[in-house]
Amino acid sequence: MSPEHGSSGSEYEEMTALVQELDALKQRGSNLLVVGSRMPAAHEAACRQFLGESTTQARRRLFVLTDPCASVSKRLSAEAPGSDRRSVLRYDAASRSAAVAPSQPSISASERRVKGDLGSLGVAISEAIAEFEATSSGLSPAELRLCFDSLTPLVSEYDSEPVFRFLHLLTHRVRSVDGMAHYHLTTERSNRTVGLLEPLFDAVIELCLRGDTLYQRWYLRDSGLTTGWLQL
Numbered sequence: 001m002s003p004e005h006g007s008s009g010s011e012y013e014e015m016t017a018l019v020q021e022l023d024a025l026k027q028r029g030s031n032l033l034v035v036g037s038r039m040p041a042a043h044e045a046a047c048r049q050f051l052g053e054s055t056t057q058a059r060r061r062l063f064v065l066t067d068p069c070a071s072v073s074k075r076l077s078a079e080a081p082g083s084d085r086r087s088v089l090r091y092d093a094a095s096r097s098a099a100v101a102p103s104q105p106s107i108s109a110s111e112r113r114v115k116g117d118l119g120s121l122g123v124a125i126s127e128a129i130a131e132f133e134a135t136s137s138g139l140s141p142a143e144l145r146l147c148f149d150s151l152t153p154l155v156s157e158y159d160s161e162p163v164f165r166f167l168h169l170l171t172h173r174v175r176s177v178d179g180m181a182h183y184h185l186t187t188e189r190s191n192r193t194v195g196l197l198e199p200l201f202d203a204v205i206e207l208c209l210r211g212d213t214l215y216q217r218w219y220l221r222d223s224g225l226t227t228g229w230l231q232l
Contacts, residue, residue: 011228014225014227015230017225021223021225025202026142027142029142029175029176029178029180030202031171031174031181031182032050032181032202032205033182033201034183034185036186036189037187037188041214042208043184043186044075045214046182046205046207047075048076049232050180051147058085058136058143059145060085060145061086061087061145062145063075063086063149064121064125064146064149066091066148066153066154067149067150072088075147086110087128087131088110089112089113089121091121093153093158094153094157117162118154118158118163121166122169139177139178143179144178144179145180146179146180146182147184148181148183150186151167152184155185155193160196164197164200167197171200171201185197199221202221203219205218213231215230215231216231
């Protein structure tokens with residue numbers, strides 16, 4: 001990430017403070033809520049940033065996809081490792097209430113489809129993390145990178161209480177292994193749902209598209225730091 005062109009000394013100090021905050025989050029585990037409506041390219045770019053590079057550090061990447069058309073490849077950088085360090089869970093929130101489940105697109109052998117309620121999804125995610133723990137003989141801080149894309153179908157299909165409870169348990173599971181997770185929610189920062197879920201997360205990242213340039217603004221909970229618009 002880089003500050004906008006012509007940044008002042010105060011903006012440089014702001015960036016320095018943000019980098020320090022992120023370093024601390026990497027060590028103790030973190031959960032980030034990424035918001036912004038109707039900007040798939042921005043969400044994909046943010047996703048690549050939060051998944052991290054793997055040329056110098058090992059990464060175990062877990063994707064939880066609720067959109068049947070979502071593509072993992074668009075969220076990975078070119079240097080990302082093979083599927084042995086990657087796990088993909090697909091979940092269709094809407095299908096739980098259908099009398100007859102609609103036909104679903106086929107998935108690759110490396111992916112797993114999860115059926116049932118949010119409890120079933122939570123168990124599947126926890127088991128996937130446990131498998132990473134077992135194969136790596138324990139996860140290092142920030143080794144686990146989880147992408148949840150997206151929360152939007154969940155908040156559309158379920159009441160707010162079960163979604164909050166599900167995320168409360170999931171965010172604690174991620175922190176238990178010092179992992180880093182980010183969760184996409186395709187709505188505006190001012191949306192009521194963001195305010196409801198925000199206490200569960202270490203930071204909210206708001207995305208913005210200006211012309212052809214993508215920007216991000218950070219709201220960090222514990223420190224109270226709010227950045228200006230930074231180029232993504």
